Amino acid sequence: MSPAGPAHVEQVDPRLEPVLRRWWEVGRDSWLPDRAVDDWPAWEVSRRALPAHNPEREASLYLAYDGDEVVGFGMVILPVLDNPHLAFADLGVLPGHRRRGHGTTLVRDLEQRVRDRGRTTVVIEGYAPPGGTAPCEPFAAARGYEVANEETIKHLDVATYRALREDLVREVAPYARGYRIIGWDTVCPDEHALECSRLLSGFNSQVPLGDLALEDSEWSPARMQEWERRNLAIGRHAFTSAAVAPDGTLAGLSGLRVDDDAPTTGSVGITLVDPRHRGHRLGLALKAAVTDLALEHFPDLAVVETTNAVSNRHMSAVNERLGYRSLERLLELQRVL
Ligand SMILES: CC(C)(COP(=O)(O)OP(=O)(O)OC[C@H]1O[C@@H](n2cnc3c(N)ncnc32)[C@H](O)[C@@H]1OP(=O)(O)O)[C@@H](O)C(=O)NCCC(=O)NCCS
Incomplete structure (x- = not known):
């Protein structure tokens, strides 16, 4: 060369x-x-x-x-x-x-x-086909980066979701009994802001991140409001579904973003169920609810993208049940300077 x-x-x-x-x-x-x-x-x-x-x-x-x-x-x-x-x-x-x-x-x-x-630490994202490789892998290795975490990029064809939805909702209903599923577009209702911050603050320590040097972040209602204001300013809808437990606390939440300027594609944010409330199929119920909420506002939504760590078996199972298909490897390449 x-x-x-x-x-x-x-x-x-x-x-x-x-x-x-x-x-x-x-x-x-x-x-x-x-x-x-x-x-x-x-x-x-x-x-x-x-x-x-x-x-x-x-x-x-x-x-x-x-x-x-x-x-x-x-x-x-x-x-x-x-x-x-x-x-x-x-x-x-x-x-x-x-x-x-x-x-x-x-x-x-x-x-x-x-x-x-x-x-002191740089993380670069690289992409490769399933079961294959791409220039990012030898390049990153040659420049001293290690694969700290591997995720799978998945797409949901909304037509597939629509076909699966009825059975899915019927399946989760008996497990999620006692929880109330609510949702909002971008702005978290005041009465849930503290609970929502509590869940967000624990997120990074609860998802498998491999060797990625990512620490937890502290969320407060004020920080959430700042983030909401930016989303409103740029025409980004951050839909959220949340499960309210019988005692009024939030048992979990799930997010999905759609931009006014790209109304046919959505992108999944975080999905988290509080460890005290796992086993009630809330992950599935919440992801279905947030997809429904986005579809109410954006009926032309055609594709939703998500990623989850290869090692995250539970999230993979939920995504599969919703109809997501694996399309690509996402490599989180890390170097300590
Ligand atoms: C990855 C990418 C940025 C490399 O850019 P580049 O200008 O070709 O990289 P360099 O010429 O500096 O390559 C440096 C070394 O990386 C390795 N390398 C880079 N591309 C390679 C390939 N296709 N196959 C094998 N080794 C490769 C080699 O060791 C190379 O040194 P050499 O040419 O002396 O053998 C480029 O392929 C690209 O833009 N890919 C798509 C975007 C992307 O993947 N970004 C994330 C990067 S981690």
């Missing part, structure tokens, strides 16, 4: 729309050739979301150049309210420019930038 070119990396200002559009196009063209799933956000979604303030995380965007020519893209996400040691990065090189060292230049540049911000 040709020797490494004189690549350099420049930060992109997402408030300058033509520049953001260029970044978005290079990202899409670097990202999708290796993917089984087209989950690059729609332009309208990126156009609204990327320049908007995010109280949870700071995002910075980059383009890599070989001389004047754009050859790749990068993005760094720094959590600002928890996990102060962590940085998440995405990067890609346009297919015609690979194996010339640009990926290496990009990853080293992004690592230096996060090191300058005091972060």
Whole structure:
């Protein structure tokens, strides 16, 4: 292959729309050739979301150049309210420019930038077909990254869900007796805000994360409201279903996001059942309820995406029962700097 070119990396200002559009196009063209799933956000979604303030995380965007020519893209996400040691990065090189060292230049540049911000651990997501591999695996291994966790990306065809739904609801009803399933669009009702924060705060320690250096985050009603305000500002509906236990506490919740600008695709957020309330098929009941809620608001919703850790047997069983199909491996590649 040709020797490494004189690549350099420049930060992109997402408030300058033509520049953001260029970044978005290079990202899409670097990202999708290796993917089984087209989950690059729609332009309208990126156009609204990327320049908007995010109280949870700071995002910075980059383009890599070989001389004047754009050859790749990068993005760094720094959590600002928890996990102060962590940085998440995405990067890609346009297919015609690979194996010339640009990926290496990009990853080293992004690592230096996060090191300058005091972060000590970088996590990059890589994707590969089921049972197969992709350039991200040898690349990450060559650059000192380890697979800290492996998840499976799954899609639910809404037509399949509609066909399964009646049997499914009938199946869970006797188990979930005594629990009241409620739901909301984006804004959590005040009377459930404290309980909802309690459940969110315990989430990271309850899902299998492999060796991923992710710590729990502390949620409060105020933090939730900030997050809700951002979702409202960018036209993002964060639907939530929750199970109210007989004593009025929340036994579990499940989330699903749909953007006004991409009304045919949804993306699952967290699903969590409090350990004290497991065994009542609440996971299934909650995921069905939140899918129903999203469908009420977005009747044209066609596909819902989710991921769960390969080792998370219970969640896998729930997703299978709902009709989700496995499409891709998601590798969480981690390096301590
Ligand atoms: C992964 C990716 C960023 C690599 O970009 P690149 O510019 O080709 O990477 P480099 O040229 O710097 O490669 C560095 C080393 O990684 C390894 N490598 C990279 N691509 C490889 C491939 N397809 N097969 C085997 N080894 C590979 C090699 O050891 C290579 O060194 P060498 O060329 O001297 O043998 C690129 O393939 C890509 O954009 N993939 C899609 C997006 C993606 O997967 N992002 C996540 C990255 S972890």
